[in-house]
Amino acid sequence: MSDFKGNKQDLPSRLCVHCQRPMTWRKKWAKCWDELNPHHSWFDTRNPNVIYLMLELRAETAYVLHHAQKVIAIFAAMRAFASALKEKGHRVRYVRLSDGSNRGALEDNLNALVTHYSADRVLWQEPDEWRLDAQLQAWAKTASVETACVSSEHFFTPRDAVSAFFASRKSWRMEYFYREMRRRHGILLTSEGEPEGGKWNYDAENRRRWSGEPPAPGDSRPRHDRSALWAEIQRCGVKTFGEPQADNFRWPLNRSEAKASLDAFISHVLPQFGNWQDAMHAEEPFLFHSLISFALNTKMLNPREVVAAAQQAWRSGHAPLPAVEGFIRQILGWREYVRGIYWSQMPGYRELNALEQHAPLPDWFWTGKTQMRCLAHAVGQSLTEAYAHHIQRLMVIGNFSLLSGLSPQAVHEWYLGVYIDAFEWVELPNTLGMSQFGDGGLLASKPYVSSASYIHKMSNYCQGCRYQHNQRTGELACPFNALYWDFFARNRARLGNNPRLGIVYKQLADMKEEERQAIADQAGRIRLNLNDL
Numbered sequence: 001m002s003d004f005k006g007n008k009q010d011l012p013s014r015l016c017v018h019c020q021r022p023m024t025w026r027k028k029w030a031k032c033w034d035e036l037n038p039h040h041s042w043f044d045t046r047n048p049n050v051i052y053l054m055l056e057l058r059a060e061t062a063y064v065l066h067h068a069q070k071v072i073a074i075f076a077a078m079r080a081f082a083s084a085l086k087e088k089g090h091r092v093r094y095v096r097l098s099d100g101s102n103r104g105a106l107e108d109n110l111n112a113l114v115t116h117y118s119a120d121r122v123l124w125q126e127p128d129e130w131r132l133d134a135q136l137q138a139w140a141k142t143a144s145v146e147t148a149c150v151s152s153e154h155f156f157t158p159r160d161a162v163s164a165f166f167a168s169r170k171s172w173r174m175e176y177f178y179r180e181m182r183r184r185h186g187i188l189l190t191s192e193g194e195p196e197g198g199k200w201n202y203d204a205e206n207r208r209r210w211s212g213e214p215p216a217p218g219d220s221r222p223r224h225d226r227s228a229l230w231a232e233i234q235r236c237g238v239k240t241f242g243e244p245q246a247d248n249f250r251w252p253l254n255r256s257e258a259k260a261s262l263d264a265f266i267s268h269v270l271p272q273f274g275n276w277q278d279a280m281h282a283e284e285p286f287l288f289h290s291l292i293s294f295a296l297n298t299k300m301l302n303p304r305e306v307v308a309a310a311q312q313a314w315r316s317g318h319a320p321l322p323a324v325e326g327f328i329r330q331i332l333g334w335r336e337y338v339r340g341i342y343w344s345q346m347p348g349y350r351e352l353n354a355l356e357q358h359a360p361l362p363d364w365f366w367t368g369k370t371q372m373r374c375l376a377h378a379v380g381q382s383l384t385e386a387y388a389h390h391i392q393r394l395m396v397i398g399n400f401s402l403l404s405g406l407s408p409q410a411v412h413e414w415y416l417g418v419y420i421d422a423f424e425w426v427e428l429p430n431t432l433g434m435s436q437f438g439d440g441g442l443l444a445s446k447p448y449v450s451s452a453s454y455i456h457k458m459s460n461y462c463q464g465c466r467y468q469h470n471q472r473t474g475e476l477a478c479p480f481n482a483l484y485w486d487f488f489a490r491n492r493a494r495l496g497n498n499p500r501l502g503i504v505y506k507q508l509a510d511m512k513e514e515e516r517q518a519i520a521d522q523a524g525r526i527r528l529n530l531n532d533l
Contacts, residue, residue, distance in 0.1 A: 035125045036081045037299035038255050040153050042125075046089040051117060054082050055109055056097040061238045063131065064417040068244035069386035071233055072226050073251045073420055077298055080254040093117075097236045107139045114145055121146045126159075128152070128339075128425040130346040154299050155336060156181065162340020172341070172442060175201065178333030187311060187332060188325060196314075201329065202274070202322035209458055210279035214272055216287055220264045222257045224249040241366060242383045242418065251294055251420060258295035265290040266309045266319075274323030278391045280459035282373070285381045289389045290327070293421035303331050330390075338429040341443055350412065350428055354440030355491060357405045362530040365414055370533050372479065374461035375400060386420040391458065393419075398435030399449050403483035404527055408438035446500040449487060452478040472515075473522045479533055486523030489516065 042052075056078065061071055075097075082094040095102050095109065103109050114122065122140075126149050127133045133149075140147040151158075165180060166172045179200050182188060188196045210216075230246035252258040272288045279287060295301045307328050314324040342349065364370040368380030378396040382388045388397070393415070401411045408431070415431045416422045433443030452469035456462045462469040462478075471477035472485070488495065488504055495501055508516070526533070 035127075035152060035299060036077055037125075037152065037154055037302070038081070038084060039302065040125070043085065043088070043090065048091060051091045051093055051119075052082075052085060053093045053095070053113060054078055055095045055106065056102070057106055057109075058097065058104060058236070058238070059106065061097075061240075064413045066240055066417045067242035067383075067386040067420065068230070068233075068240040068246075069242060069249070069251065070417070070420045070422075071238060071240055072230055072244060072246060072249060073253065073294060073386075074298070075233065076224070076226055076229055076249075077253045077300065084254065096232075097238070098232055106135060110139060110143070114143070119145055121148070123148045123150055125150055125152045128423055130342070131424070134347070152299065154302060155339065156185065156303060156332065157336050157340065159340070159343040162337055163344035165340075171445075173445070174333055174337040177337050177340075178329060181332050181336065185307075185332070187307060187328060188314070188321075197321045197325075202325045203329075205322045206274045206326045207278050207458075208275045210276045210281055210284075210287060211460075216281075216284045217269045217272075219250065219286060219291075220268070221250045221261060221291060222252060224251075224253065242386060245384075252292075252300065255300050258292065258300035261292050261295060262290075262301055262306060262309060265292060266313050270310060270313055270323055270327060271319040272323070274320060274326045277323075277326055277389075278458055280374075280378075280389075280392055280396070280455075280461065282377050282460055282463075285385060285387075287389070291387070296331075297421050297423055297426060303335065307332050335426065338433075338443070339425050341429045341433065342425045345429075345439070345442070349439065350409065350424075350432065352432060352438045352440070353408055354438055355402075355494065357402075357436075358407050359405045359527065359530070361401075361406060361410050361414060362533070364531065364533075371466040372400075372533055373463075373465035373467075374455050374459065375533075377461060382418050386418065388419070393430075394435050394448055395450060395454060395458075396461075398431070400480065400483075402436050402447060403449055403480065403487045404530060406436075408432045408436035411436055440494075441498075446498055447487075447495070449484060450480070451484040452480040455480065473518045477522065479526045482519045482522035483526060485511075485516075485519045489520065 056075060079094065079096075082092045085092050093113065101112075103112055110122070113119070122143065122145050124136060124147075127136065136149070162172075162177060165177055169176070179195075182195065182200070183193065190196060226246045226249045230244050233240075252261050269288050269290065273290070276288050281287060292301060292306070296303065296306065310319070310324050310327050310331075313319040314321055362370070364375075365379060366383075368376055368383050370376050370379070374396050378388055378392040381392070382397070398411070401408075412428060412431045415435075416424060416427050419427070429443055432438040434448060437444060437447040452462065452467075456469040465478075466476065467478040468476050469478045469481075472481040485508060488501070488508055492505070496505055511519075
């Protein structure tokens with residue numbers, strides 16, 4: 001209930017910084033799993049007549065099957081955020097999943113609380129997922145109070161920036177947008193406005209295989225015991241998969257821990273990030289990656305501070321330019337770009353299936369128990385840690401999924417559920433577009449697939465594997481090889497005229513007919529028996 005006992009008209013009036021309307025009596029509510037930005041302008045001043053609402057909802061745990069660590073981390077971070085707001089003197093109504101007052105559905109909770117607090121206005125920060133945005137907009141049309149959606153104040157660009165940038169261009173490519181972002185924000189530029197070092201992109205220099213040197217930095221993330229929260233989640237009947245690791249929980253759950261993780265990465269890991277950002281190793285799941293994506297995507301970190309810290313590391317001589325540019329490109333370029341793709345293409349984007357692939361996921365996507373060592377490690381790590389880095393996601397799990405004809409929708413739902421940093425705005429374009437070529441080339445100019453040779457080159461996964469990376473056919477041939485060539489043979493009508501695939505189709509044409517048939521037969525057997533690999 002409100003602490004104010006007088007007349008509403010006697011309250012001091014000022015204009016809302018977002019919608020320029022009088023704030024004489026306002027209940028302002030923020031509800032989203034990923035809206036944990038402590039520096040949002042909402043929180044610049046304390047107002048006893050503003051109530052911040054945060055809801056734990058079963059719908060948010062159930063729209064896909066989520067990894068246990070993802071549910072634990074989000075609930076724990078939400079609760080920590082609510083406590084921090086209260087400590088700063090803000091009024092917060094936090095509704096736990098287990099609370100008797102939790103009415104379940106978002107709309108039912110909002111309607112009940114509007115009545116409970118006699119609210120006359122409800123504001124929310126713009127959701128990052130189309131599903132939630134549509135749900136709130138639909139509720140607003142029936143609400144008994146004034147409503148408004150305000151900026152989350154997180155991203156470099158608004159939702160429509162990418163579509164506006166490419167409105168007059170024939171094709172959408174991230175590199176063009178990334179260069180514009182560098183210019184617009186003055187990142188890694190000379191005083192003349194040219195790219196530092198003379199090149200915009202150092203990706204070609206960041207593809208080294210890691211063989212043990214320099215030593216991997218280890219895991220400096222905080223440790224938590226969230227056993228009580230995990231027990232509460234289980235009592236509420238939330239279904240999850242993967243290892244919860246609740247008694248030794250390693251993800252940052254508040255702003256100070258997120259900032260410490262960023263500082264540790266910049267100080268100790270970034271100098272080596274560039275050389276080995278694409279490398280994989282069975283004994284080192286994290287190598288030189290930042291592990292800040294969960295904190296960034298839940299807005300405990302701001303992308304501006306992340307980019308600024310990386311740029312300063314180069315300007316101070318602490319980290320080399322290729323490492324810094326490669327890292328900044330992921331934040332300033334790719335992250336903003338895929339968000340723009342998402343908002344320009346939804347809601348139909350998630351249903352795209354340009355290559356008409358429909359096979360279900362093999363059972364070992366849920367267990368990691370396959371004899372293919374690369375997939376056993378990448379899938380197993382995902383189930384254990386709720387994390388895999390971008391090459392494991394793209395060139396191991398995603399590569400196999402595309403080559404073997406798995407449904408891009410099924411792959412999308414698995415990625416969205418398994419990874420702790422996966423929210424649909426960033427995960428869907430990366431998975432369905434970049435990884436599974438489901439959009440037919442809007443996001444990626446060609447399918448990102450390879451035979452076993454790439455995995456052998458960039459990892460030690462092939463060592464000790466049952467399958468032989470240098471064989472195309474036969475009982476012990478690595479499945480990636482036959483699947484790779486058969487994928488292009490099966491999709492010649494759709495991909496044969498792609499100029500980036502000319503060498504692939506020339507090599508395919510140069511094979512003897514008997515070899516092509518043997519590959520097709522081998523691939524067919526593999527696709528029929530995915531559970532047995």
